[in-house]
Every structure is written in C-alpha cells, then in structure tokens.
Amino acid sequence: MVNRPLLLLLALLAAPPAAAHDALRTALDAVSHGWRDGITPERRAALENLARFDDARCVDGILDLFERDEVALFPSARRVLGAYAGKETLARLADHGLKHRDPVAREQVLLALGEARPAGLDWRAAARAGLDDPDPRVRAAAVRVLGRARDDVRLDRILALALDPTERVRLEVPDALARLAPGRSLGALKGLLSDPRWRVRLAAARALTDMRDPEAVLPLVDRLPLEPGRLREDLLDMLSRLTGHDFELDIEAWKKFLAQAPPGFLKEGDQVALGQRTASANASSSLPYRSMGTRYHTIPSLSRRFLLITDLSGSMDTMLPPDPAQPAVPRTRLSVARAELLRLVDTLTQGDAFDLLPFEDEAKLWREKLTPAADTMRKAAHDEIATWTPGGGTNVYAALKTAFDLAERALDTPQPSDTDFDTIFILTDGAPSAGAVRDADLLLQYAIERNQALQLRIHCVSLAGEADGESFLKRLAEIGGGRYVELAPDS
Numbered sequence: 001m002v003n004r005p006l007l008l009l010l011a012l013l014a015a016p017p018a019a020a021h022d023a024l025r026t027a028l029d030a031v032s033h034g035w036r037d038g039i040t041p042e043r044r045a046a047l048e049n050l051a052r053f054d055d056a057r058c059v060d061g062i063l064d065l066f067e068r069d070e071v072a073l074f075p076s077a078r079r080v081l082g083a084y085a086g087k088e089t090l091a092r093l094a095d096h097g098l099k100h101r102d103p104v105a106r107e108q109v110l111l112a113l114g115e116a117r118p119a120g121l122d123w124r125a126a127a128r129a130g131l132d133d134p135d136p137r138v139r140a141a142a143v144r145v146l147g148r149a150r151d152d153v154r155l156d157r158i159l160a161l162a163l164d165p166t167e168r169v170r171l172e173v174p175d176a177l178a179r180l181a182p183g184r185s186l187g188a189l190k191g192l193l194s195d196p197r198w199r200v201r202l203a204a205a206r207a208l209t210d211m212r213d214p215e216a217v218l219p220l221v222d223r224l225p226l227e228p229g230r231l232r233e234d235l236l237d238m239l240s241r242l243t244g245h246d247f248e249l250d251i252e253a254w255k256k257f258l259a260q261a262p263p264g265f266l267k268e269g270d271q272v273a274l275g276q277r278t279a280s281a282n283a284s285s286s287l288p289y290r291s292m293g294t295r296y297h298t299i300p301s302l303s304r305r306f307l308l309i310t311d312l313s314g315s316m317d318t319m320l321p322p323d324p325a326q327p328a329v330p331r332t333r334l335s336v337a338r339a340e341l342l343r344l345v346d347t348l349t350q351g352d353a354f355d356l357l358p359f360e361d362e363a364k365l366w367r368e369k370l371t372p373a374a375d376t377m378r379k380a381a382h383d384e385i386a387t388w389t390p391g392g393g394t395n396v397y398a399a400l401k402t403a404f405d406l407a408e409r410a411l412d413t414p415q416p417s418d419t420d421f422d423t424i425f426i427l428t429d430g431a432p433s434a435g436a437v438r439d440a441d442l443l444l445q446y447a448i449e450r451n452q453a454l455q456l457r458i459h460c461v462s463l464a465g466e467a468d469g470e471s472f473l474k475r476l477a478e479i480g481g482g483r484y485v486e487l488a489p490d491s
Contacts, residue, residue, distance in 0.1 A: 024053050028061045038436040039072045039446075047076050051083040056092035058084070063097060066105040072437050072446035074108055081109065082116025090121045098126050103135035110138060114145030124151055131157045136166035136412070140453070143169065147176025155180055162188060165414050167197045168453055174200070174207035182211050190219045198231050198422060199411070199455050205231075209238040212266055217242055221254040228351070230303035230422045230457060242266060294352070296344055296425045297461045299483045303423035305370055307406070308344070309357045309399050310337055311428035315464070316390040318429070333429050333463050334390050336487070345381045348373035353421075355406075356384060359399040360392030361434055365406065369418040393434030396472075397443055399426065404450040411453060423457045424480070429464035431472050440472045448479050458482045 030046035037043070047065070050058045062077045081097075084090060097109035110130050113123035123145075130142030131154055143158055158180065162173045174192055177185035185207075192204035205223070208216035217239070224235050232249075239254065240246045243265060247253035293302040316334040323331060341356075348354070352373040356366035366384055371377045403424055410420035432438045437446055447458070458480025460473035470486060477484040 024055055024057065027053060028057065031061055032064060038438070039070055039442055041439050041442065044073060044076050044442065047073055048080060051080045054084050054086040054089050056086075056088045059089060059092040059097060063100060063102075063105050063109075066100075066108050067102050069104060071449045072442045074449050075445055078108060078112035078115055081112040082118070085118060085120055087120060090118060094121060094126070098130075103133075103137045106130075106133065106135070107137040107141045110141045110145060114141075114149065117149070124149065124153075127151070128154050131161065136164070136168045139164065139166075139169045140172045143172040143176050147172070147179045150179060152180040159188060162192060166412070167199060168411055170195060170197070170200045171203045171453065171455075174203040175210075178207035178211050182213075186211070186213065186215060189216070193219055193223050196416065198227075198229070199453075201227075202231055202234055202455060205235060205238060209242060212242070214261075214263075214266060217266075218255070218258055221251060221258065224249065224254070225251055228302075228304065230301065230305075233302050294344065294347070296459070297340055297427070297485050297487065299425070299459045299461070299485055301423055301457075301459070303421075303457070304352045305354070305421040306423040306425060307355050307357055307403055307421050308341060309359065309363075309403060309424060309426040310341065310388075311394060311430070311463075312358045312360045312388055312390050312392070313394040313428075313430065313433075314360070314391050315394075315429050318464075332390075334388065337427055337463065338385055338388065341385050342382060345373075345378050345385075348378065350374075353418075354381075355421075356381065357399060357402060358388055359395055359402075360390070361395055361398075362392075363395060363398035363402045365402060368406075370421055394428060394430050394432055395435035396426075396428065396432040397435035397437040397446070400443070400447055400450070403456070404454060407454045407456060408450075421456070423459070424482075425459045425461065426473075426476075427461040427463060428469065428473070429462070430466055431468035440468070440475075444472070444475055444479060447476060451480060456480065460484045462486045 027046065027049050031043065031050065047062075050061065059081070062081060065073060065077055081093060084093065093109060093113075098106060100106050100109070110127060113121065113126060117123055127142045127145040127149070128151070130138050130145070133139050133142065139161065143161060146152075146154065146158065158173060158176050161169050162177075164170050170192070174189055177188055189204050189208050193201055193208075195201050195204065201223070205220055208220060220235055220239055220242075224232060227235060236246075236248065243257070243261075245257060247257065293300060294304075294306070295301070296308075312334070316332065316337070318333050320331040320333060320336065345354075350373065353370035354373065355368075355370050357363060358366075366381075371381070406419050407421060410417035432440060432443055437443045451458070458476055459482035460477040462470050462473050462485070474484045
C-alpha cells in the first residue's frame with residue numbers, strides 16, 4: 001500500500017526551497033483565510049495538514065486560531081502542535097505560545113504540551129509555572145496537566161488552589177488530588193464536597209468515587225439529603241455504581257448497608273458496572289427519586305435550574321395527524337412542543353428556575369438569566385411561548401453557543417449567579433442546517449470542548465425521526481450525560 005503522507009513529505013523535502021515555502025504559505029492560507037466560511041470539515045483538514053510542516057510559522061497560524069476562539073477546531077489544533085518536534089518550532093511554542101497575551105492561547109498550548117509531552121521541551125516546568133498564571137483558565141489547565149502526568153512536585157500549590165477564588169480552577173483540583181495523593185487527599189476531597197459551587201462538589205464526588213476506597217462512600221451518602229437538585233442524581237448513580245445497590249433516597253438504608261457491608265463490598269459495584277449482576281433496589285423506599293422532580297417529554301430530572309432550548313425552524317410548521325382526543329384541532333410539530341413546554345412551566349414549584357431559548361437562524365434567550373418559577377413568571381412564560389412562530393433554518397450551533405456562554409458567565413463570577421444552571425433540554429426536528437458550524441462531528445466536538453468545565457447535563461428530544469438528526473441528538477445526549485427521546489414524528 002502506498003503511504004501517501006510519506007510520499008508527500010518526501011516530495012516536500014526534495015522540492016526547491018521556494019516551492020517548499022509556497023507549499024507552507026498555501027497551507028497556512030487555507031487555515032487562516034477560510035475562517036470567514038465557518039468551521040467546516042475542509043477547514044479541519046487544512047488545519048491537520050499543518051502537521052506536515054514542522055515550522056515555527058505554523059505555530060503562529062494556530063495561535064491566531066485560538067485567538068479567534070474557533071473552539072470546534074481546538075482538539076485538532078492541539079494534536080498538530082503536539083506533533084511538532086523541531087527545535088525552532090518548540091522554541092516558538094514556548095516563547096510565543098506559553099507567553100501569549102491571550103489566556104485562551106496560553107491555556108490551549110499548555111494542554112497541547114500536556115497531551116503530547118514532547119521530549120524537546122520542558123513541559124512539566126511550563127505546567128508548574130502555569131499554576132501561578134494570573135488567568136484562571138491557565139491555572140486550571142496547569143492543574144489538569146500535572147494531575148494527569150502524576151507530577152506532584154508542586155502538590156502543596158495544587159492543594160492551595162482548592163481555595164482559589166475562581167470556580168474554574170477549584171473544579172480541577174479534586175481529580176488532580178485523587179491522582180497525585182490518593183491516600184492523603186481523602187480529607188481535602190471531603191472538604192470540597194461542601195464547596196459553595198455545585199461543579200466543584202460534583203468533581204469532588206467523582207474523585208471520591210474513582211478512588212474506590214470504602215471510606216469515601218459514607219461522605220457521598222451524607223451529602224445526599226443536602227443536594228436538592230441535579231447533583232443528587234449524580235450522587236445516587238455514583239453510589240449505585242460503587243456498591244451495586246440502589247436505596248435511592250433512603251439514607252438510613254444506605255447507612256445500614258455500609259455498617260454491615262463486608263470488606264470487599266465495592267467489588268459488587270464492579271460486577272454491576274460490567275453487567276455481571278444488577279443493582280438491588282429497595283422497594284420500600286418512600287422517596288423514589290425517579291418519580292420526583294421535573295419531567296420533560298418522559299425525561300425525568302431532579303434539576304431545579306435548567307434551560308429549555310426549542311427549535312423554531314420552518315420545518316416545525318409541519319402538520320401532524322390530529323390528536324384522537326381533539327380531532328378537530330390542527331396539530332403541528334411546534335404545537336406539540338409548545339403544549340409540553342406550557343405543561344412543564346405549570347408544574348414548576350418554588351425554588352425552580354429556568355430560561356427559554358428558542359432558535360432558528362439565530363438563537364435568543366428570553367430573559368438572559370434564570371427566572372424563578374413564581375406565578376407572574378409562569379404567566380409571562382406562557383405569553384412568550386404563545387408568540388413563537390416557525391421560520392428559518394436549524395442553527396443548533398447558535399443555540400449551544402448561547403447556552404454555554406450563559407453558563408460560563410456564572411463560572412467566571414466569584415459569587416453565585418442568576419445565570420447558573422446545570423441542565424439543558426433541547427428539542428429539535430432535524431439535523432443542524434445553519435450557522436457557523438453545521439457539520440455534526442465538529443458540532444459535537446464543540447460541545448465536548450465547551451462542556452469540559454461547565455459539566456451541563458444535556459437531554460435531547462427529536463421530533464422528526466430523520467436519521468441524521470436522530471444520530472446527532474443521540475450522540476449529543478451521550479456526551480452530555482443525558483437522555484435521548486424520539487417522539488413519533490406522525491403521531
């Protein structure tokens with residue numbers, strides 16, 4: 001079989017210097033000039049092509065991409081940077097990348113070095129220095145890199161960052177501590193279970209779960225009654241996975257089990273995870289969490305702070321067969337979506353908060369913050385939903401970007417924010433067809449990158465039954481740790 005990349009490289013090496021320069025210039029132009037056309041598979045291919053050129057000028061081109069915040073291309077960009085080994089290229093990466101004025105560029109360069117671990121550059125020293133960077137993005141990236149590299153030279157500094165004023169940094173600390181000092185970090189992780197921000201508490205709970213230490217289980221049980229929202233779902237799933245049992249919200253049953261459990265009880269959870277046995281349920285539990293909380297198109301959730309994203313593209317005007325209960329009333333996809341939204345809004349109680357995000361060619365939040373579920377706000381939501389009319393394309397990218405931007409505003413504030421939510425419900429009737437990112441794979445990569453820190457749960461509802469749309473939504477729900485529901489398109 002002909003090795004085409006090798007032949008291209010040999011041809012490049014054999015080419016006259018002017019030809020090689022022209023080839024590099026053409027390759028860089030394909031990346032930099034194409035941004036006006038959006039983020040496409042062709043742009044990604046052009047970016048990945050830069051891996052052929054171990055040249056310092058390629059570093060500058062990729063740094064420009066980071067500055068333009070083309071997030072869907074970040075994973076490919078990091079892989080390209082990680083492929084470079086030339087002395088001049090690595091020097092450029094250190095001098096211009098790690099010292100770049102844009103913190104996003106510094107963050108991404110540090111992550112690229114941590115993933116590739118090049119022999120020609122002291123990436124460990126760069127990561128250790130990153131712990132003291134003035135920007136929280138870089139500090140968070142440094143914690144992640146050092147934790148995954150099992151580099152504990154600055155463990156004391158990482159421990160100190162558990163008190164960092166920025167949530168973005170604190171939420172990276174639990175995983176790093178569990179990797180770097182599993183025997184000594186139990187106390188610190190227990191403390192982080194009480195952090196004022198839910199993402200940090202979630203990270204601490206996951207780190208305790210991953211330690212697979214019997215002493216880490218009781219703190220998770222103790223936290224259950226203190227978490228009224230979506231984090232309670234996570235805790236219950238972790239406990240079931242650890243123990244192989246499911247006592248739901250019966251705290252006394254959990255504690256009784258732990259008090260009587262044999263030394264190797266965690267192995268039962270391993271067997272459940274491997275499908276070798278099923279979790280045992282407590283049928284007498286008086287508070288089954290699956291029957292509580294919010295329910296949207298059959299998807300249950302204990303979340304009390306969520307964003308409702310609804311497709312208003314032109315295809316949502318498609319007529320459906322009449323409802324047998326009301327045969328004279330015309331039905332469209334939008335009317336079905338509207339009816340479920342109104343039902344949900346009417347079931348909200350004190351303590352719940354939400355916002356609406358309709359989208360077609362563009363996406364626009366209803367309130368720009370979460371709205372408490374008071375009577376006046378429920379009526380206002382009814383009035384807003386009643387005004388929706390279908391038209392335009394299916395710009396899923398705009399909807400996701402708006403949602404992630406709203407959540408990130410809360411992530412970067414020192415105090416709890418009215419833009420903070422933990423769950424997304426997205427309903428659409430088709431595959432992405434408009435916006436800066438329309439390719440399904442790139443859009444999913446965008447969601448993975450943005451949700452790395454945000455940790456939003458993403459539930460997806462399909463209204464059309466189209467193969468491309470279904471596949472995309474199933475994968476989006478999977479990467480968002482949520483559920484996918486397909487409504488019969490003609491029922």
